[in-house]
Amino acid sequence: MNGVVLDKLKNRFPDAVLESNEFRDELTVVVPKERIVDICRFLKEDPQLQFDLLADVFGIDMYTPTKRFGVIYNLYSLKNRNRIRLKVFTEEEDLKVPTMTGVYGTANWHERETFDMFGIIFEGHPDLRRVYMPDEFEHFPLRKDFPLMGIPGSLSLPKK
Amino acid sequence: MDTRTDELPRKSKILQALEDQNTSVSFDDPLENEMILNMGPQHPATHGVLRLLIRLDGETVTGCVPEVGYLHRGYEKLAENCSYHEFIPHTDRLDYLSPLSNNTAYVLAVEKLLGIEAPPRATYIRMMISELARISSHLMFLGSQAMDVGALTVWMWSFREREKQYDLFEKIAGARFTTSYTRIGGLAQDVTPETIAHLKKFVDELPGHIRECEKLLNTNRIFLERTDGIGVITRERAIDLGLTGPGLRACGVEHDLRKANPYLAYNAMDFDIPVYEGGDALARYYVRMDEMRESVKIIQQILQKMPSGDVHAFKPKKVLPRKERIYTRMEELIHDFMLVNFGVEPPVGEIYSAVEAPKGELGFYIYSNGEGHPWRMKIRSPSFTNLQSLPVMIHKCMISDVVAIIGSLDPVMGEADK
Numbered sequence: 001m002n003g004v005v006l007d008k009l010k011n012r013f014p015d016a017v018l019e020s021n022e023f024r025d026e027l028t029v030v031v032p033k034e035r036i037v038d039i040c041r042f043l044k045e046d047p048q049l050q051f052d053l054l055a056d057v058f059g060i061d062m063y064t065p066t067k068r069f070g071v072i073y074n075l076y077s078l079k080n081r082n083r084i085r086l087k088v089f090t091e092e093e094d095l096k097v098p099t100m101t102g103v104y105g106t107a108n109w110h111e112r113e114t115f116d117m118f119g120i121i122f123e124g125h126p127d128l129r130r131v132y133m134p135d136e137f138e139h140f141p142l143r144k145d146f147p148l149m150g151i152p153g154s155l156s157l158p159k160k
Numbered sequence: 161m162d163t164r165t166d167e168l169p170r171k172s173k174i175l176q177a178l179e180d181q182n183t184s185v186s187f188d189d190p191l192e193n194e195m196i197l198n199m200g201p202q203h204p205a206t207h208g209v210l211r212l213l214i215r216l217d218g219e220t221v222t223g224c225v226p227e228v229g230y231l232h233r234g235y236e237k238l239a240e241n242c243s244y245h246e247f248i249p250h251t252d253r254l255d256y257l258s259p260l261s262n263n264t265a266y267v268l269a270v271e272k273l274l275g276i277e278a279p280p281r282a283t284y285i286r287m288m289i290s291e292l293a294r295i296s297s298h299l300m301f302l303g304s305q306a307m308d309v310g311a312l313t314v315w316m317w318s319f320r321e322r323e324k325q326y327d328l329f330e331k332i333a334g335a336r337f338t339t340s341y342t343r344i345g346g347l348a349q350d351v352t353p354e355t356i357a358h359l360k361k362f363v364d365e366l367p368g369h370i371r372e373c374e375k376l377l378n379t380n381r382i383f384l385e386r387t388d389g390i391g392v393i394t395r396e397r398a399i400d401l402g403l404t405g406p407g408l409r410a411c412g413v414e415h416d417l418r419k420a421n422p423y424l425a426y427n428a429m430d431f432d433i434p435v436y437e438g439g440d441a442l443a444r445y446y447v448r449m450d451e452m453r454e455s456v457k458i459i460q461q462i463l464q465k466m467p468s469g470d471v472h473a474f475k476p477k478k479v480l481p482r483k484e485r486i487y488t489r490m491e492e493l494i495h496d497f498m499l500v501n502f503g504v505e506p507p508v509g510e511i512y513s514a515v516e517a518p519k520g521e522l523g524f525y526i527y528s529n530g531e532g533h534p535w536r537m538k539i540r541s542p543s544f545t546n547l548q549s550l551p552v553m554i555h556k557c558m559i560s561d562v563v564a565i566i567g568s569l570d571p572v573m574g575e576a577d578k
Contacts, residue, residue, distance in 0.1 A: 023509040024272055052399055055514070056540045060527060074512060074525070074540070078399065078413065081420040085512065106402030109548045117236075132229035132577065141237055148241050 001082045002027040005049060012042055026085060033088040033097050036073070040103050043075060043084065051075040051084060057100065057110035059118035063144040068092045069120055073100065090120065099125040117142035194222070199562070201230045207304065207566060208573030210547070219559050224551040228544070231577035239537040243503030244270050244344060245480060247537075252338040254541060255575040257300050258293035258518045260329070263342040268423060269513035269524035270344050273506045274478055280425075282346045282471040287424045288359075288462045289332065289341065290515070291455040295366070296325045297518035298448045298455075301570045302373060305445060308567040309386035314373050321369050324362055331355040344504065345479035346472035356463065363459045370452055377445075387441040391553040391565035394439060401549040405520025405542050406451065407569060410436050410443035417516040428465070429458050441568035448570075478504045503532020512540075519543050519570060543576035 002022060009029065010017050016039060019030040031039055043051040056074040067089035075084050090097055099122040100107035109131060111122040116130040119140040129135065139146055139154055200211035209230035215223035235254070239247050251266040252259035264286045271277060278286070299318040306314035326336040332351055333341035341348050377383045393403070395411040408415055416433045418426040434450030436443035473479050480499055481492035506528045514523030520542025527536040546569055554565050 024275070024511050026511060028510065053404075054402055055521060055523065056525070056538065056545075058525070058538045060536045072525070072538075074523075078415055078420075083512065085510075104402070105397075105400040106545060106548060109544065113544075130229075132232040141234060146237075148237060 001080060002084075005043075005082070005084055008046065008049060009039070009043070013039060026083065028085045028087060030087045030089070033071075033090055036086065036088050037098050037100060037103060039086065040073065040075070040100060044103060049077060050079045051077045053078055054100070054104035054106050054110075055083070057107050057114060059114040059120055059142070061118060061142065061144045062089075066091060069095065069118055071097050071114060071120060095119060096121050096123050098123050101125055116140070119143070197559070201227075207571055209577075210566070210571065210573055212550075212562070212566075214554075214559070214562065216559060221554050221557050221559060221562065224554050224562075226547055226550055228547065228573070228576050231573045233578065235578045236537055236539060239534055241533060243500075243532050244506070244534070245499070245503070248342065249338065249340045252340055253574055254539065254578065255297070255517060255519060255522070255543065255572045256337070257572055258297040259337070259339045260289040260333070260341060261293035261297075261515065261517050262522065263339060264290050264424075265513070265515040265517060265522045266524055267342040267344050268515060269511065269526055270504075270506075272513045273509065273511045273526050273528055274344070274504060275507070276345055276473055276475050276478055278346050278473055279470050280467040281350070281469045282473075283424050284462050284466050285347055285351060285471065286342060287426065287429075288459055288466075290424070291458050291462075292325060292328065292359075294455045294518045295452050296322055297570075298452050299325075301448055301567070302445075305387075305441075305564070305567040305570075306373075306377060306383070308563045309383055311376065311380070311383060314376055317369065317373055321366065328355070328359055328362060331358060343472075343480060345475055346470075350471045356466075359459070360463055363456050363463075366456055367453055370449065374449060384442065386561070386564050387445060387568065389438075389440050389442075390557060390561045391441045391568055392439050393549055393553050397552055398439070398549065401552065402545045403520070403549050404545065405516070405518070406444055406447040407520070407546055407549070409434065410447045411439040412437040417514055417521060421514075423513075423515060429461050431458050431461075441564055444568045444570075505530060505532060514540065517542055519572065519575070520546055522575075539578055541575040541578060543571040543573070544578070547571050547576055 005027060006020055013035060016031050016035045017029055018032060021028050043049050053076040055076045058072055060070040060072060062068055062070060070087055070089045073086040088097060097120055099111060111125055112129060112131040114120050115122060115128055116132055117140060122128060137154065139151060195216045197214045197216055199214055201209040211227040213225040213227065214221055235250055238250060248263060248266060251262040254262045299322050303315035303318035329339055330336045332355055333339040333348065393411060395413055398408050398411045412435060414433055414435045419433055431454045434447050436446050476495050481496050485492040486496045508528060508530045510527040512523055512525045514521050521540065522542055523540035525538040526534045529535045550569060554562050557565065
């Protein structure tokens with residue numbers, strides 16, 4: 001099934017499949033961030049593929065000079081019972097990725113979590129607030145340069 | 161006034177006339193104005209530290225914003241600094257009502273990354289404890305859902321059964337609550353024949369006790385009126401919002417990872433997936449009650465088919481050796497030293513492995529760069545995703561139904577907040 005998915009994706013978006021690999025029978029496809037919404041909409045609406053459930057969206061910090069941050073989309077098809085993992089990368093200077101909330105409603109909180117943890121800004125998101133950390137918190141805890149022990153004084157007591 | 165129609169209460173004619181004339185008026189009538197109610201984080205019926213900001217019009221909910229994060233402990237950050245073995249106890253604290261199924265989900269993910277498999281006996285025991293965890297979680301749901309709508313007896317009865325289960329967990333894992341029972345490539349220890357006998361007695365008696373509780377609820381007019389047609393979500397909306405588990409199956413979607421993508425030995429088991437069409441709190445209750453009976457069925461089959469043999473895979477470079485051998489043999493001592501100090505060394509790659517936990521799809525994504533600890537671990541927790549559909553479910557409901565709907569969704573904040 002992974003081969004079929006990849007072929008369809010390559011046919012429809014010939015220049016958008018930057019990289020693809022298969023590890024333990026799981027297909028991962030790297031795509032440019034400008035095309036991610038179109039690609040997800042295609043994967044969702046294609047009658048054969050029908051990736052209708054967005055299981056998860058989350059960030060990853062590769063800690064490399066270029067393409068430091070990634071956003072990973074985990075799509076599942078209730079009909080074919082298979083998964084695909086889509087990945088986009090973004091530069092540290094330009095932390096913007098288009099929002100997926102227009103295609104999958106569930107992306108709302110997952111993107112908020114990604115923003116909370118990595119500071120990635122989802123353009124067009126209806127309610128981009130922190131979800132776990134307090135609103136006045138200034139750091140992004142899952143970045144690799146955030147220490148495990150936290151930063152002293154960064155979590156202030158609530159104001160009276 | 162019928163509070164269930166879509167219209168908000170119409171402004172009085174005087175007020176409307178004044179507004180039309182472009183004048184400014186302030187009109188303060190507590191019965192006609194909207195009210196914001198802050199529910200939680202310390203509220204007995206919100207099942208943990210869930211906070212809801214509810215906009216009310218009279219008694220009708222017109223808007224809801226859930227706030228999570230009061231129990232955020234940063235497990236994903238911790239995981240990046242733990243070896244793969246060290247993280248097992250942390251998985252107990254995710255969904256603390258079913259730690260055994262979290263333990264299983266986590267080690268399955270690590271084993272997928274490492275490319276190893278536990279021996280058949282360990283696989284069957286893992287399946288057995290996952291189903292026990294499902295029963296224990298659903299019993300908790302049963303008790304709390306009934307209590308949320310005012311029936312206290314069921315709470316007592318379901319906790320009596322849970323107490324028996326905790327005695328079983330103590331025999332299986334050595335701990336009642338935070339079990340940490342599974343290990344990479346196997347289990348902490350084998351189950352004894354006495355435990356099996358105890359378990360057999362428990363699962364033989366359980367369906368009778370479930371029926372007892374059902375007799376109190378299924379034809380109970382108060383229970384039915386508090387749950388029937390309350391908190392409805394449509395099939396399309398549920399899929400769009402990523403609802404999984406009993407909540408999705410109550411909307412008529414036959415999706416269960418045990419059947420869809422069988423893991424462990426579920427394809428050797430004969431069981432059904434309960435599916436209901438209602439999409440309301442009552443349907444979610446029915447799904448869970450049926451699932452408990454299916455779990456009993458699975459456990460009875462496991463007890464019949466349980467293979468004998470070791471519960472540890474023979475992979476000395478990956479699986480922690482037995483304690484008694486560490487103290488007596490050189491190789492095991494070296495392996496133990498290397499595994500504890502540097503961790504298992506997995507291949508470079510990324511995997512996602514999901515199981516059908518009692519609350520829905522519990523998945524672990526692991527990105528490994530070949531070191532002894534993961535570069536990135538993402539926990540796909542069902543409660544977090546399921547809570548997202550709460551505003552849809554409680555829209556246009558009465559304030560007293562909010563508690564019943566939260567109960568029917570059965571979120572656990574340890575998991576939602578990670």
